[in-house]
Amino acid sequence: MQTIDTYIDSNKERFLNELLDLLRIPSVSADPKYKADVARCAETVKQRMMEAGLEKVEVCPTKGHPIVYGEKIVDPTKPTVLVYGHYDVQPPDPMELWHSGPFDPVVKDGMIYARGSADDKGQFYMHFKAIETMMKSGGLPCNVKVMIEGEEEVGSNNLGVFVSANKERLKADVVLISDTAMIANDVPSINTGLRGLSYVEVEVTGPNRDLHSGVYGGAVSNPINALCEMIASLHDKDSRVTIPGFYEAVAELSAAERKALAEAPFNEEDYKKDLGIKEVRGENGYSTEERSSIRPTLDVNGIWGGYIGEGAKTVLPSKAFAKLSMRLVPNQKSAALTKLFTDHFMKIAPPGVTVVVRPHHGGEAAVTPIDSPAYLAASKAMEETFGKKPIPTRGGGSIPIVALFEQELGLKTVLFGFGLDSDNIHSPNEKYGVFNYFQGIRTIPRFFANYAGMMNGKG
Ligand code: BES
Ligand code: MN
Ligand code: MN
Numbered sequence: 001m002q003t004i005d006t007y008i009d010s011n012k013e014r015f016l017n018e019l020l021d022l023l024r025i026p027s028v029s030a031d032p033k034y035k036a037d038v039a040r041c042a043e044t045v046k047q048r049m050m051e052a053g054l055e056k057v058e059v060c061p062t063k064g065h066p067i068v069y070g071e072k073i074v075d076p077t078k079p080t081v082l083v084y085g086h087y088d089v090q091p092p093d094p095m096e097l098w099h100s101g102p103f104d105p106v107v108k109d110g111m112i113y114a115r116g117s118a119d120d121k122g123q124f125y126m127h128f129k130a131i132e133t134m135m136k137s138g139g140l141p142c143n144v145k146v147m148i149e150g151e152e153e154v155g156s157n158n159l160g161v162f163v164s165a166n167k168e169r170l171k172a173d174v175v176l177i178s179d180t181a182m183i184a185n186d187v188p189s190i191n192t193g194l195r196g197l198s199y200v201e202v203e204v205t206g207p208n209r210d211l212h213s214g215v216y217g218g219a220v221s222n223p224i225n226a227l228c229e230m231i232a233s234l235h236d237k238d239s240r241v242t243i244p245g246f247y248e249a250v251a252e253l254s255a256a257e258r259k260a261l262a263e264a265p266f267n268e269e270d271y272k273k274d275l276g277i278k279e280v281r282g283e284n285g286y287s288t289e290e291r292s293s294i295r296p297t298l299d300v301n302g303i304w305g306g307y308i309g310e311g312a313k314t315v316l317p318s319k320a321f322a323k324l325s326m327r328l329v330p331n332q333k334s335a336a337l338t339k340l341f342t343d344h345f346m347k348i349a350p351p352g353v354t355v356v357v358r359p360h361h362g363g364e365a366a367v368t369p370i371d372s373p374a375y376l377a378a379s380k381a382m383e384e385t386f387g388k389k390p391i392p393t394r395g396g397g398s399i400p401i402v403a404l405f406e407q408e409l410g411l412k413t414v415l416f417g418f419g420l421d422s423d424n425i426h427s428p429n430e431k432y433g434v435f436n437y438f439q440g441i442r443t444i445p446r447f448f449a450n451y452a453g454m455m456n457g458k459g
Contacts, residue, residue, distance in 0.1 A: 001384070003137040004445050008129075008438065015129050015441065016107070016434065018048070022087075022121050023105040023114040029065055029088035029154045038150055041087050042066045045148050052128040053135040054146060062158035065150030069169070072131070073143045079455040080143040081448065082172035082411065084401055085124025085179060086152030089116035090426045097428035110434050117432035118423035123178035124148055126418065126440035134445045141452035145172055149401075152179075155199070155361025156400045163401075163408045173455065174374040175405050176447070178440060180395050180417030185435060187265055188386040190378060191415035193293065193394035194402055196328030196365035198337045199301075202227070202345060203356045204320045213316040221352025223320040224305045230348050230355075231322065234298055238284035241298045241326075243344045246337070251330040253294055261289060264391050274422065293394040297327045298341075323360075327396065334362030363400025368413050373454040378414045381446035385439060416440075416447065 008015070027041035028034040042059050045068040049057045054070030065088060073080075092102035092115045100106040105114035112122060127146065134140050147170065149159055163170060180191040206223035207216070236242050253261070266289055272280060282291035291297075305320030307313040326337055342357040349355045369375055370392050382390040395415070405411045418440040424430045 001446060001449075004133055005442060007133050007137045008441055011129075011133075012438070016112075016437070018129075019112070019117075019122055019125050019437065020105045020107075020114075022048070022125060023112070023116055024103055026092075026103045027088050027116070027150065028091050029151050030091055035065075038065045038088060042068050042150055045087050046070075048125070048128055049146060049148075052132040054131065054144075060162065062151070062162055064154075064158045067150065067159070067162055068148045069146065071143070071145040072135075072140060074140045075143070078142045078452065079174075080145060080172040081451065082170060082175045082405075083124070083127045083144060083146045084175055084177045084405075085127065085146075085148045086120045086150065087124070087148050088150045088153050089119070089121070090153050092428075094428060099429055102428075102430075107434065111431040112434060112437065113429060113431045115430050117430055118181075118419040118436075119425035119430065120152070120179045122432040122437055123418060123440065126178060126437060127176075127444055129441045130444035130448075133441065134448060141448045142455070143172075144448075145170065152399070152401070155197075155363065156404075157361060159401060160404055160408070163404060167409060170409060172409070172411060174372075174451070175402070175411050175413040176374075176378075176416055177399065177402070177413055178416050178418060178444075179399055180397070180415045181419040181421050181423065182417065183264060183266075183391065183393065184420065185433065185439075186386075186388070188382045188388055188390040189264065189393045190375070190382070190390045191368075191395040191417060192370055192375075192392040193330075193367045194365060194399050194415070195293070195296075195396055196332060196334050196363050196403070197398040197400070198326040198328060198334045198341065198362045199323070199360040200325075200338060200341060201323050201358045201360060202321065203358070204230075204349070205318060205354050205356075206320075206352060207316070207318055210318050211316040213314045217316050220316060221350060222316050223353050224317060226350050226353045227303070227305070227320040227322060229350060230345065231300055231303075231324075233348060239282050240284070241296070243298075243340050245340050246296065246298075249331040249333065249336070250296060258290065261294070261394060262287065264289070264393050292396040294329055296329050296332060296337075298324065299327075300324050327398065328365050330365045330367055332365065334364055338362060361400075363398050364403035366399075366402035366406065366413070367394075368402070368415060372412060372414075374412065374414045374451055377450035377454055378416050378447050380450045381443050384446050385443045414447075416444070418443070
């Protein structure tokens with residue numbers, strides 16, 4: 001690994017600058033006004049794949065944003081690693097809270113500040129540079145296929161079609177994804193689970209037009225009052241979700257599994273301090289770490305209606321809206337939970353309002369093995385670069401492709417993330433450590449070497 005580390009060291013500045021260039025492209029998938037930027041980002045990703053030494057590189061159009069694919073088959077008898085990542089990013093809003101432009105990357109105090117720095121450009125680009133490094137210092141120990149999509153942040157709606165139409169092309173032995181976080185830079189960990197998701201938007205309508213809140217107030221159902229009442233009723237006093245059947249399919253963990261999870265270091269005082277809260281709150285009977293990983297949740301992500309401009313306007317609005325997400329755990333099915341929510345939400349509408357529920361996107365939860373050759377190869381690689389064996393932890397976020405790869409291609413994933421929870425992903429001032437970026441580039445080639453070694457003859 002000497003030559004690998006030497007190559008990385010002597011190309012450090014370029015490796016960093018290339019990432020900064022990528023971060024300058026505002027590839028926001030959610031907002032149509034960035035469509036041309038998303039397309040430009042896909043072309044740039046293609047270019048960078050070719051520069052890294054990948055072949056058969058192609059920008060593959062979908063009904064939405066394109067998927068970029070490339071591969072390097074060094075020997076068909078060797079195992080194949082399928083690397084997945086996403087070049088799309090979340091909208092940068094609220095803009096006024098950024099200390100520097102979201103698409104004007106700044107390196108300060110060892111951190112790269114920009115939208116997408118940790119989620120996921122900085123993380124998938126580590127693989128490009130790791131691949132380049134391996135190729136320039138002795139060659140790839142096994143085959144690699146790389147697929148970087150542009151719709152992860154909006155639910156990967158067109159990825160399923162692409163994956164089932166390209167089963168042969170995507171054939172591999174394992175999937176490797178860097179799009180998650182570790183416990184700390186001196187406490188490496190590997191995510192072994194992700195939550196599923198069901199995302200809906202609701203529209204509550206009262207009177208057929210906005211009304212004077214004095215003339216009509218008190219006699220007509222106010223849709224904002226009604227929506228708040230409905231949302232408030234979705235949790236009981238134990239912070240459990242009240243939708244009938246919500247917990248029915250939930251896979252409960254054994255006492256031993258819960259004990260193992262509790263062994264990961266976690267300091268609740270630091271957690272509260274970091275978030276500026278006095279108390280944590282969540283489902284009774286579960287710890288903070290459990291509430292945010294192995295338990296299903298329901299959260300309002302946005303709510304609006306009525307007058308929100310300067311000053312005051314006395315109005316009884318016609319409509320109110322909210323966006324809600326449910327985080328799901330193994331055995332809960334996204335479509336089933338969307339239906340449970342919809343049926344319940346329609347039923348609890350108070351008199352005088354009508355309710356429409358519009359499903360957005362979803363995805364299934366996933367659990368990844370900790371005894372597979374790929375996990376062991378990843379664990380050993382991290383142990384080599386961090387000097388400590390990584391701790392397996394369950395994550396709370398969602399990456400819908402993980403369940404999809406398993407279902408469509410029969411492939412298991414290793415979540416080889418190098419971010420931190422404090423990276424502010426989806427939030428203003430998103431950042432990624434320069435250390436984390438280079439640590440990833442150093443660790444990935446070790447994974448390839450370990451994996452090729454462990455799979456020797458089994459490719
Ligand atoms: N990289 C995140 C998911 C993530 C973050 C997993 C941190 C574990 C730890 C991913 O880009 C993401 O944000 N996914 C969305 C889901 C998608 C369907 C919109 C999410 O979790 O909200
Ligand atoms: Mn991501
Ligand atoms: Mn994300």
